[in-house]
Amino acid sequence: MSQQTNWVPTTVNIDKPSAARMYDCLLGGSHNFAVDREFLEKILAVQPEAKRFAIMNRAFMRRVVLFMLDQGIRQFLDLGSGIPTVGNVHEIAQGVDPRARVVYVDNEHVAVAHGQLLLEDNDNAAIVQADITQPGLILTDYDTQRLLDFTKPIGLLAITIGHYVLPDQNPYGVFATYRDALPSGSYLAISHLTNDFATVKADELTEIMKSSQNNVCARGRDEVLRLFGDFELVDPGLVTTSQWRPELPDEDDAPERDGLYAGVAQKH
Template sequence: MTSNLSWVPPEVDTNVPNPARVYDYWLDGDHNFQADRDLGDQVLKIMPGVRDAARLNRAFLRRAALHMVEAGVRQFLDIGSGIPTVGNLHEIVQQIDPECRVVYVDRESVAVAHAKLLLRDNDRCAALQADLRDVNDILNAPEAKELLDLDQPVGVFMLLLLHFVPDSWDPHTILARYRDRIAPGSFLALSHVAADADSQGLDEAIEAYKGTQNDPIPRTHDQVLSFFDGFDVIEPGVVGCAMWNPQGAGDMSDNPEINSLPYAGVGRKP
């Protein structure tokens, strides 16, 4: 992390670790603080392959985005986008078609502050600070209304997000609200920590997150599949992240447990 913290929002307590910044650390980003690195190292000692899992999730983002662009989608909504790092969604899709438009959403002010810096010269992208549950506030925000035409297909991403959403929030209803607002032909891409992947150390790693105000909630395959209600799930279905249409050896880990640790899938609204 650079010693110049002038861009960090004043309300951010840099002494409290945050999952988005821990993820940034695992991806070798430079927008994390000592507390994030400490927690990241603690989890790495418990599950040494978790850094590889973060990389595989990033690779899934690329493959899912390319699939959507090939299907004709030119506008994207990335909710829970986290700290911008190499291989951002807009970099992937705008490399294919510069006309692609992307709206990033995150409730973490550090993520949004840095995203705005990164996107300040890109008039086809915007970053909003909002909670996943604020469906109307997100879709009706001036930036979103300028960039997204909800009468046309949209590619919605929620990667490594829903396992931070407790059942008490009723995530199925939240997803249904987004589904009902987007046009037929739209896509939903999800990744989610697997409860039934038999990954050694997962319970202990989850315990390490206690106190971050973002306790992970792993879910089973059937539970993750249920998030695609109302969508046609694209082959090969909801599978281990690395197994979703891999394109080369770099999309896989040598550790089978890590390949299956996050589930991933893409659905299309009929």
């Protein structure tokens, strides 16, 4: 029972499903509740590929971190990191270089509580509890400033977080603030739910998510590209998650099954 209370803060809302906890469930994690699993059944009834969306996105994140490490990046800011399940950013980065530094950001109480437990003995990683739509608070946070050197290139990860920033929350302004804070040589990685593919059923997913803690806004290709600002996309540009530098040849001829656009761009 004591282990249970470690990751379930008294402030957590277990009456409404959470995107972070549902993502954890899709990836086979255990930090979710019955309300999350029941809600996932509704999502899967509309979009049976939702688990593929999550798995392909997680694999994209891993390849992105390894790519950035290859480019010499040794510090990462992970926006909307969710619940740190196996194969998270600090495990990947510090597996290559133990000195790599990672700051996670999330506003979901379970994600933060579990992240704090996971990182309590890790001097080079921390989790900040904050809403990513408040970049000023995140960029000036004690742990952000302690771990990240903003005079050296940073890997900014916005993996499946942009679609949770709704139009009335000024998504392009929010992303611009983060981009402006990064020094030259930094990279920005984005994956984002799209409404460009009929098979994604973005309208239905948007409607369903209104009953959860996290509303979503799917966007088209041009809208997702705009989040990168004037950063230069690296090859292969903006594609779907499984199509971004796959480790093995992808025999799937329907990349829209990924559900998400994905890309990485560099600041010059």
